[in-house]
Amino acid sequence: MKSQYDLELIEKYLDNALSAKEVEEVNQRLAEDDEFRRCVDQSRLMIHGIRRNARMQLRRKLDEIEESLIETDETKEAKIISLTHSRILVSIAAAVTLLIISTLLIINLPETPQNLYVQYYQPYRNIVTANVRGELQELSKYELAFTAYDSGNYELATNLFKELLAKEATATYLFYLANSYLALEKNTQAAKYFEQVIHLNEDFVDQAKWYLALIALNEKNIEEAKSLLKELKTSGYRSEEVTEILTKL
Amino acid sequence: MQEYSIIESIKNGEEEALTQLYIRYRTEFIAWMNKAYGCSSEQAREIYQQAIIIFYENITTGKLTELKSSEKTYLFAIGKNKFLEESKAAQRFTDETEDVLQGLTYEKEEYKEEEEKVLVVVEECLGKLGDPCKTLLELYYYHKKSMAEICELLQYKNPATAKNLKYKCMNRLRKIIEQESPKLTF
Numbered sequence: 001m002k003s004q005y006d007l008e009l010i011e012k013y014l015d016n017a018l019s020a021k022e023v024e025e026v027n028q029r030l031a032e033d034d035e036f037r038r039c040v041d042q043s044r045l046m047i048h049g050i051r052r053n054a055r056m057q058l059r060r061k062l063d064e065i066e067e068s069l070i071e072t073d074e075t076k077e078a079k080i081i082s083l084t085h086s087r088i089l090v091s092i093a094a095a096v097t098l099l100i101i102s103t104l105l106i107i108n109l110p111e112t113p114q115n116l117y118v119q120y121y122q123p124y125r126n127i128v129t130a131n132v133r134g135e136l137q138e139l140s141k142y143e144l145a146f147t148a149y150d151s152g153n154y155e156l157a158t159n160l161f162k163e164l165l166a167k168e169a170t171a172t173y174l175f176y177l178a179n180s181y182l183a184l185e186k187n188t189q190a191a192k193y194f195e196q197v198i199h200l201n202e203d204f205v206d207q208a209k210w211y212l213a214l215i216a217l218n219e220k221n222i223e224e225a226k227s228l229l230k231e232l233k234t235s236g237y238r239s240e241e242v243t244e245i246l247t248k249l
Numbered sequence: 250m251q252e253y254s255i256i257e258s259i260k261n262g263e264e265e266a267l268t269q270l271y272i273r274y275r276t277e278f279i280a281w282m283n284k285a286y287g288c289s290s291e292q293a294r295e296i297y298q299q300a301i302i303i304f305y306e307n308i309t310t311g312k313l314t315e316l317k318s319s320e321k322t323y324l325f326a327i328g329k330n331k332f333l334e335e336s337k338a339a340q341r342f343t344d345e346t347e348d349v350l351q352g353l354t355y356e357k358e359e360y361k362e363e364e365e366k367v368l369v370v371v372e373e374c375l376g377k378l379g380d381p382c383k384t385l386l387e388l389y390y391y392h393k394k395s396m397a398e399i400c401e402l403l404q405y406k407n408p409a410t411a412k413n414l415k416y417k418c419m420n421r422l423r424k425i426i427e428q429e430s431p432k433l434t435f
Binding site: 007008011042043045046047048049050051052053054055056057058059061062063065066069141143144147148151153156 | 264265268269271272273275276294298301302305306360364367368370371372375386387390391392416419420422423426
């Protein structure tokens, strides 16, 4: 066991905090005292261990981000695959329909509400932050959330918007959180937050109604969809599309 | 906003700055590594993480105080350098890269077998050390915070208290290592 004096001396030496006199002492000890030299080496390794361990923690943090990003990529791929499958089904269905039409004359098949949803649904574009491509500007969770949203990392975006909401409940955060959920096809959660946007009655009220109407269509809740669309007709938001859907229903 | 903001933010300990930086160039970096060097996406991701960490460490250690080019140029240059180093393509990086990377260095993580054994023990014992000691030692030795900064971050009375505690924490770690691995003399 080293004396307290030695340990303090070694630590100051490794932290570059020695006085000129102490430097002289350490140099002499290093040249003559094997035990002292070994203790210095071990202490240095201790510091390296602390650093390497901290670096590993940072790596794990990056891995966590990476995992959430990869998951989102996979969800996207899965969607593309299922979309391709449904496209094939759609074309088969179309061919069959055509056959029926050509043999049984024209039957006007009504559009299903879900089809209307697919036809009209699009995630709301980010109108809040400029597309961050250039130099790193204000570095905040706020921008990070929108960066994730813009790049389609909706899992990460939901987490970040929720964190932001915990600090401040704004219509903007609620609206984009709802949109992130909708993009992940978590309609119940999406609807809950769109309703809160409307309840707050600040920004994005019409937009929230539009998406709630689409969710209602997707869930075959025609009456609710109609009532929301009629409200939108009065306000004039997306008037063309609103009228189109109303006539199709 | 000036270009130094990323350096300032990282120095101020804003972890999000690093996360945001990571997300911002990730896709582009991986695509570039795929195309320019035929890296697999997995290999490119690995190199990208290393590049981010090197960038971070160079800022915290004060080796990088200002950006002469954009952070993207830096990150990509570090990545290229790392790739060439790993693929053992013997040629040194081009003049252009050397210019960009001027002043940037990083510790090679190569230790002798004996040293490696000690390091593993140290790392295990750090888990047993607990807080505030573990955090304090990390802030001082890895994140290169000054005693005044640590004092503020961990809310100590004054820098002298923090310094004294750091000494005690090092001794505590030493004792844990001795208990766990009596053969090692510290």
